Amino acid sequence: MWLRFGAIVLCILAVGAAAWSFVPWLDIQRWAAGEQRMFQNAMAGALRGIQAGDPLAVWTLCSATAAYGFFHALGPGHGKVLIGGAALASGATLKRLGILTVLSSLAQAATAICLVGGLYFLVQMRSDDLADITETWLAPASYAAIAGIGAVLIFRGARSWYKLGQAKQIAQGCCGHAHGPSVNDVTTLATARDSVALIASIAMRPCTGALFVLVIAARFDAFAVGCLAVITMGLGTAAFNLTVATSGVAARRLAGLGAHNQESMQAVSATLHVTGGVLIIFISLGMLLPYVR
Amino acid sequence: MPRNFWNLFVFVMCLGGSAGAHPHVFVDARTGFIFDADGRLQALRISWTYDEFTTLILFESLNLDQDGDGQLNDADRAAVIKAETNWEPEYKGDVYLEVAAKDYSLGRPEAGAVTLANNQVEVSFTLPLSQPVRIDDTPAFLRLYDPTFYYAYTILPATEPVALPKGCQAQIVPFEPDAVESALQENLAALGREEAPAQENVGRLFSDEVRLTCG
Numbered sequence: 001m002w003l004r005f006g007a008i009v010l011c012i013l014a015v016g017a018a019a020w021s022f023v024p025w026l027d028i029q030r031w032a033a034g035e036q037r038m039f040q041n042a043m044a045g046a047l048r049g050i051q052a053g054d055p056l057a058v059w060t061l062c063s064a065t066a067a068y069g070f071f072h073a074l075g076p077g078h079g080k081v082l083i084g085g086a087a088l089a090s091g092a093t094l095k096r097l098g099i100l101t102v103l104s105s106l107a108q109a110a111t112a113i114c115l116v117g118g119l120y121f122l123v124q125m126r127s128d129d130l131a132d133i134t135e136t137w138l139a140p141a142s143y144a145a146i147a148g149i150g151a152v153l154i155f156r157g158a159r160s161w162y163k164l165g166q167a168k169q170i171a172q173g174c175c176g177h178a179h180g181p182s183v184n185d186v187t188t189l190a191t192a193r194d195s196v197a198l199i200a201s202i203a204m205r206p207c208t209g210a211l212f213v214l215v216i217a218a219r220f221d222a223f224a225v226g227c228l229a230v231i232t233m234g235l236g237t238a239a240f241n242l243t244v245a246t247s248g249v250a251a252r253r254l255a256g257l258g259a260h261n262q263e264s265m266q267a268v269s270a271t272l273h274v275t276g277g278v279l280i281i282f283i284s285l286g287m288l289l290p291y292v293r
Numbered sequence: 294m295p296r297n298f299w300n301l302f303v304f305v306m307c308l309g310g311s312a313g314a315h316p317h318v319f320v321d322a323r324t325g326f327i328f329d330a331d332g333r334l335q336a337l338r339i340s341w342t343y344d345e346f347t348t349l350i351l352f353e354s355l356n357l358d359q360d361g362d363g364q365l366n367d368a369d370r371a372a373v374i375k376a377e378t379n380w381e382p383e384y385k386g387d388v389y390l391e392v393a394a395k396d397y398s399l400g401r402p403e404a405g406a407v408t409l410a411n412n413q414v415e416v417s418f419t420l421p422l423s424q425p426v427r428i429d430d431t432p433a434f435l436r437l438y439d440p441t442f443y444y445a446y447t448i449l450p451a452t453e454p455v456a457l458p459k460g461c462q463a464q465i466v467p468f469e470p471d472a473v474e475s476a477l478q479e480n481l482a483a484l485g486r487e488e489a490p491a492q493e494n495v496g497r498l499f500s501d502e503v504r505l506t507c508g
Contacts, residue, residue: 033319033445037316037319037445038345040319040344040345041345043346044344044345044349044411044412046411047343048349050444126353126354126356127353127354128354138294208317215353216350216353219352220351
């Protein structure tokens with residue numbers, strides 16, 4: 001029975017892949033890089049304004065960083081992979097996923113603030129060393145953590161498949177009572193533990209752009225302004241990632257359309273867990289690969 | 294697993310890396326070709342103009358402009374030249390020269406210079422060829438790219454062009470997504486054949502290039 005839902009999921013993936021291949025990604029990326037460059041220059045101008053004591057420069061800086069965060073997110077980044085996959089797999093509502101998306105972006109900003117607050121002020125570490133730490137240690141650690149979450153999703157989906165199969169055998173051998181596991185058995189992101197794992201794996205790696213804004217602001221004796229700017233940058237990133245979460249939830253709803261009873265709902269959920277997990281593992285290992293070679 | 298599968302796998306992964314990564318540093322590059330008295334290509338002149346944000350980062354990381362007048366003094370310029378052109382031997386300066394369809398080895402940067410204009414730092418230097426080489430009607434290609442795409446280079450026409458010998462032509466060929474897609478398809482098709490190069494560098498497909506021909 002759940003083979004049928006597997007087929008539905010495969011159909012959705014195939015339609016998604018076909019739509020994906022029609023999108024001119026290279027053109028979009030080039031356009032996004034151009035926009036990013038523009039806002040990066042606006043950030044530089046605003047930072048120089050702050051150094052010169054221009055009171056309006058704070059607003060210019062915050063709007064520039066928000067826009068930078070949005071356009072910088074327009075690439076296949078690590079946060080989107082996880083949020084998209086989790087949105088597909090979990091039973092979480094769009095509202096809950098939206099909150100998680102915003103929180104993970106804000107936590108990412110907080111990591112940047114802690115890193116600069118700790119290492120720049122206490123150890124007087126310079127921006128290039130901070131960027132090195134991020135790229136050499138934090139980035140692969142974050143990819144590995146995300147791949148781990150993908151593995152957990154696959155495990156949960158597979159376990160649910162197994163239980164469903166067992167429940168069926170019992171039902172056939174017994175008296176027709178359904179002893180299937182409850183739907184809750186394969187719900188992900190329902191617990192605080194899941195949510196914290198998701199947020200932590202994304203927040204582990206701050207954006208180097210945020211680090212640089214903070215360090216430059218600190219040099220101009222305006223660290224507080226830098227913190228504010230990095231928080232708006234996180235909100236800009238969250239704004240883009242929300243579209244990814246929405247697509248993931250929409251794809252899940254589509255996959256669940258054919259399911260009418262509890263058992264088929266659960267089969268769909270199990271299949272989506274495995275699909276989301278495979279997507280997450282494949283892409284995050286792809287990002288991890290350059291570090292292990 | 295057939296070798297071709299791994300070729301394809303690595304190829305797709307590299308593609309993801311170079312096409313998917315986020316550029317943080319934007320560089321407007323300008324190039325020049327320097328020929329010797331015998332009409333052989335002897336050296337390249339390269340200049341990198343960094344975006345305003347990267348310029349601020351450079352000021353911070355090298356602790357430039359300590360007097361805060363917004364200008365670079367001699368010590369600042371020396372610090373930038375040291376940091377930017379005295380690079381590790383394994384780094385190739387993101388400069389790649391192809392002569393007769395082969396990578397041509399380049400020496401160490403010389404004659405570094407630094408200017409600051411419009412809030413942007415410009416670093417320029419001369420990169421000698423390991424040996425002077427005669428360029429004929431087979432085009433030589435100069436490409437500037439970072440394989441990890443952390444630096445995004447755009448090649449612009451030189452502000453003070455270096456004169457080329459009679460009969461030589463240098464033409465900037467900007468990166469075109471359409472051209473990349475068709476080149477990728479050709480490469481993917483070629484991967485099925487045994488003679489397909491396994492070490493095909495995907496990064497260069499995404500770079501602007503300067504096409505140099507003589508005669």
